[in-house]
Amino acid sequence: MIRKIFIFTLAGAFLFAACNKSAKEADADKQGKSEMQQKVEQYAVVDLKTDISHLSDNQKEMLKILFDVADVMEVLFWQDAFGDKEALMENIDDEWTRLYAEINYGPWDRLDGDNPFIEGYGEKPAGANYYPADITKEEFEEWDNENKDSWYSMVRRDDEGNLINIPYHEYYPEEVDKAASLLKEAATYAESEGFKKYLNLRADALLTDKYLASDLAWMDMQDNMIDFVVGPIESYEDQFMGYRAAHSGQILIKDMEWSKKLNKYGKLLPELQKSLPCDEKYKQEEARAHADMNVYDVIYYAGDCNAASKNIAINLPNDPRVHAEKGSRKLQLRNAMQAKFEKILVPISEVLIAEDQRKHVKFDAFFENTMFHEVAHGLGINNTVNDKGTVREALQDNYSAIEEGKADIIGLFLVTKLNEMGEFEDKDLMDNYVTFMASIFRSIRFGVTSAHGVANMVRFNYFKDAEAFTRSEENGTYRVNFEKMQKAMNDLGGLILEMQGEGDYEGAQILIEENGGIGDMLQNDLDRITEAGIPVDIRFNQGPKVLGL
Numbered sequence: 001m002i003r004k005i006f007i008f009t010l011a012g013a014f015l016f017a018a019c020n021k022s023a024k025e026a027d028a029d030k031q032g033k034s035e036m037q038q039k040v041e042q043y044a045v046v047d048l049k050t051d052i053s054h055l056s057d058n059q060k061e062m063l064k065i066l067f068d069v070a071d072v073m074e075v076l077f078w079q080d081a082f083g084d085k086e087a088l089m090e091n092i093d094d095e096w097t098r099l100y101a102e103i104n105y106g107p108w109d110r111l112d113g114d115n116p117f118i119e120g121y122g123e124k125p126a127g128a129n130y131y132p133a134d135i136t137k138e139e140f141e142e143w144d145n146e147n148k149d150s151w152y153s154m155v156r157r158d159d160e161g162n163l164i165n166i167p168y169h170e171y172y173p174e175e176v177d178k179a180a181s182l183l184k185e186a187a188t189y190a191e192s193e194g195f196k197k198y199l200n201l202r203a204d205a206l207l208t209d210k211y212l213a214s215d216l217a218w219m220d221m222q223d224n225m226i227d228f229v230v231g232p233i234e235s236y237e238d239q240f241m242g243y244r245a246a247h248s249g250q251i252l253i254k255d256m257e258w259s260k261k262l263n264k265y266g267k268l269l270p271e272l273q274k275s276l277p278c279d280e281k282y283k284q285e286e287a288r289a290h291a292d293m294n295v296y297d298v299i300y301y302a303g304d305c306n307a308a309s310k311n312i313a314i315n316l317p318n319d320p321r322v323h324a325e326k327g328s329r330k331l332q333l334r335n336a337m338q339a340k341f342e343k344i345l346v347p348i349s350e351v352l353i354a355e356d357q358r359k360h361v362k363f364d365a366f367f368e369n370t371m372f373h374e375v376a377h378g379l380g381i382n383n384t385v386n387d388k389g390t391v392r393e394a395l396q397d398n399y400s401a402i403e404e405g406k407a408d409i410i411g412l413f414l415v416t417k418l419n420e421m422g423e424f425e426d427k428d429l430m431d432n433y434v435t436f437m438a439s440i441f442r443s444i445r446f447g448v449t450s451a452h453g454v455a456n457m458v459r460f461n462y463f464k465d466a467e468a469f470t471r472s473e474e475n476g477t478y479r480v481n482f483e484k485m486q487k488a489m490n491d492l493g494g495l496i497l498e499m500q501g502e503g504d505y506e507g508a509q510i511l512i513e514e515n516g517g518i519g520d521m522l523q524n525d526l527d528r529i530t531e532a533g534i535p536v537d538i539r540f541n542q543g544p545k546v547l548g549l
Contacts, residue, residue, distance in 0.1 A: 036096035042111060043103060044343045044535035048542040050253050050297035050335060052549075059226060060549060062189035063251065063299075065182050066228050067544055070249030070302035072179040073230060076172055077247045077303030081128050081237055082106035092118065103308060103539060110308035111446065111536055127240030131155045132163070139163070140241060149393075151245040152209035152232050167209045168232060180206045183230075192224035199228070206231060215317040219292070219326040227252040227296065227331070229314060234304060235400070236451060242397050246304035250314070255334060258295035262332075262371070266293055268423070269327075273379050275417050276410065277490040282381050282501035292329040293375070298336050300542055309446045309537045312337040315374040315407075320382045320390055330374040332367065339538050340442070341366050347534045349438045352525055354472065354479040360434035369436055372418075373411035380406060384503035394503025400451035401516070402508050405458055406496045412436050413493050416486065433480050437469060444518070445526060445536045454516050461515040462492050476525060 033041075052060065078085040082105060092098045100117065104110050107118035114124040125133045131140075132155065140148065140155075140163075147153060147165050154171045158164050169176045183203035190196035198221055201214035211231065221227070229252070232245035273287035305311055314331040322328070341363050349361040381391060388394040395402055412432065419427045440460050446453035463469055466488035469478050499507050518526070 034094075034096060036094060036100055036117070039100050039109070039117065040096050040103070042536040043539040044339075044537075046336075046339045046343070046538045046540055047546055048299055048301070048335070048540040049547050050299060052253065052299075052547060055225065055253075056191065058189045058191060062186045063226065063547075064544060064549055065186040065189070066226075066230075066249075066251050067300060069179050069182045069186065069228075069230060070251060070300050072175050072182070073247045073249035073303040074306070076175055077307070078105055079129060079172070080244070080246050080304070081307065083129050088118075105307045110450070125240070127155075127244070128237050129154075130238055130244040131240055132157050135163070135240070137240070149241070149243045150209075151235065151243055152211070153244070169207055169209050176206050179230075180204070190224075192221065194221035195224035195226065202228075202230060211317075212319060212321060215319055215322045216326060218317065219322060219329060225254045225256070227254060229305075229316065229331075233316065234318070237304060237307075239397070242392070242399055248304035248306075249300070249302040250298055250305050251300040252296035252298050252331065252333070255295040255297060258332075258334065259293075262293040262295065265375070265418070265423070268418070268421075269375070269379070271421075272375075272414055272417060276379060276497060277413060277494045278380075278497035278501075279494075281385050282497045283379075285381055285383070286324075287327070287379055292327075293332075293371070294329070295332045295334050298333040299547055301540060306540075309450060309452070310336060310340075310539075312340060313370050313374045315377040320392075323378065323382055328378045330371065330378070332371050332374070334367070336538070337367060337370060338363065343538065344535055345435070345438055345442055347532065348441050348529055349434075351529055351532050351534070352441055352476070352478055353434060353438055354477045357430075357434050357479060360428070360431045361438050362431045362435060365431040365435040366439065368415050369411055369432055369439065371411075372414040373407045375414060376407040376410035377403070379410060379414075380497050381501045385501050386503065388503035391500045391503060395500070395505055395508050398505060398508040398512060401454040401458070401512055402496060402499060404451045405455035406493070406500065408455055408459060409489055409493045409496065412489055416489070430480070430482060433482060433485055437478060437480050437485075441526070441529065444522070445529070454512065457518060458511060458515040459492065460522065461517075461519075463488050466491070471521070476528065 052063075055063070082088065088101060088107060089098060092101060097118065101107060106124070107116050107121040108114040108124040109117045116122065116124070125131070127135065135155070143163050145163070145165050148155070150165065150167070152168045154166045154168065156164055156166055180203040183199050183206070187196045187199035187203075190199060194217070198214060198217040201217045205211040205214040229248065229250045231247065233248045235242050235245050237246040238244040269287040273283055273285075276283045301310060312333050314333070315328055317328060345366060346361060349358050353361065383390050384394050391403075392399050415432050416429060418424060419429055440456045443452050443456040444460065463485065466484060467481060468485035468488040469480050471478050498504075499511070
């Protein structure tokens with residue numbers, strides 16, 4: 001979902017890269033570690049597991065098959081992002097470089113503006129491997145093909161050099177057939193009828209690239225303890241036009257007790273939609289009550305979701321037709337969230353948050369902020385008010401950063417609103433605001449080619465101008481001003497919702513250009529985090545053996 005942000009913030013990217021490299025090189029000299037080892041160690045290693053003792057023998061057999069399906073998504077995402085994995089790996093001798101290439105699914109550093117870290121590779125194509133490397137935006141826009149904006153296809157050239165569109169199921173026939181067959185086999189072990197139906201329909205979808213029926217079936221599942229997000233899902237990898245969906249696979253185990261705690265918020269979504277801080281015309285779309293809000297432990301990441309920074313929550317499906325009919329599901333990945341909080345967010349707060357406000361950095365607040373970030377994706381507006389089509393179509397390459405920015409800021413707004421409504425007990429909103437501030441530093445480190453990273457840079461600079469925080473010249477720590485941060489939250493939330501409703505591409509571009517860069521002060525503070533040895537993100541020991549299967 002990130003687009004030409006890479007171009008807009010190129011100067012910031014080079015600054016970010018240069019400062020980061022100097023810090024890492026200095027640290028490497030001290031510790032005797034190579035630069036590539038330092039890069040790998042930006043990711044803290046986490047054992048990805050949960051208790052599966054309550055699962056039946058059939059469910060455990062099904063899990064084994066789902067791991068195999070996810071591994072097919074792994075193979076496909078390498079093709080989406082880069083191309084021939086083996087051709088890359090066979091020419092790398094250094095073990096740390098090989099591992100870093102696996103983390104990044106190619107020779108480009110996703111935390112460093114997609115700059116190449118292996119000699120012989122230039123700039124990463126904006127469209128990854130979805131389009132010919134020499135395609136231009138003008139050529140694409142002039143191309144007369146009714147399916148050119150399909151989420152589920154590759155763009156190639158024929159023998160005469162003309163652009164052609166090839167559906168995934170035709171471009172990847174062997175892999176698609178294998179994944180579909182495995183899904184149908186897994187369905188025979190499913191004890192939930194809803195999950196069985198979904199697995200079978202998802203298999204059909206892979207074979208036809210028609211996903212609506214399986215998305216609707218996924219929305220209808222209620223009693224399944226195992227969940228599986230699989231197929232071409234998100235469009236982050238396509239930075240050229242933002243259309244092509246990347247292959248991904250995540251296996252989840254539902255936490256029934258925690259999920260029950262969240263059910264009460266679903267019925268409030270229509271009221272929350274009406275309360276959004278924007279003009280009435282930007283909140284006329286219906287928000288469905290009783291949205292599926294559940295908590296899971298994630299036990300496997302494969303493909304797109306495993307590339308560099310890892311997601312800790314899910315809001316799907318993306319299809320606006322599903323939103324209109326059934327809404328969306330909000331899945332919180334508690335174990336991954338807990339790992340990031342303990343290994344990254346708390347250490348960052350000990351460096352950059354004012355000492356007397358560090359007590360407000362709490363996991364419950366992090367969990368709530370993340371949960372309502374996902375809820376916020378389903379609120380606001382999906383279709384422009386002036387016949388420019390969907391918000392996604394109108395904002396094009398700017399959509400992802402703007403949408404992630406909306407979800408972040410409106411998520412915090414929702415926490416605030418629910419507290420005003422008396423839905424929380426013994427709530428100190430400072431916990432959420434200070435934790436939100438610390439999370440900005442965490443997400444900015446994802447880099448300028450991450451929609452989440454750019455969204456957080458925009459918000460940091462907007463908050464700075466609004467005096468939502470102050471920074472101590474003495475020790476370089478940040479202090480939240482609650483009242484000013486709340487006003488900035490409302491103002492920025494309203495601005496983004498209006499931008500989306502109007503389909504204001506130029507306004508989105510200006511917002512990113514003016515606020516999406518990393519200034520010297522912020523870069524120095526990010527360097528302090530790096531010098532403290534705080535990981536940027538996490539990576540996993542994962543799979544059937546780690547889980548005990």
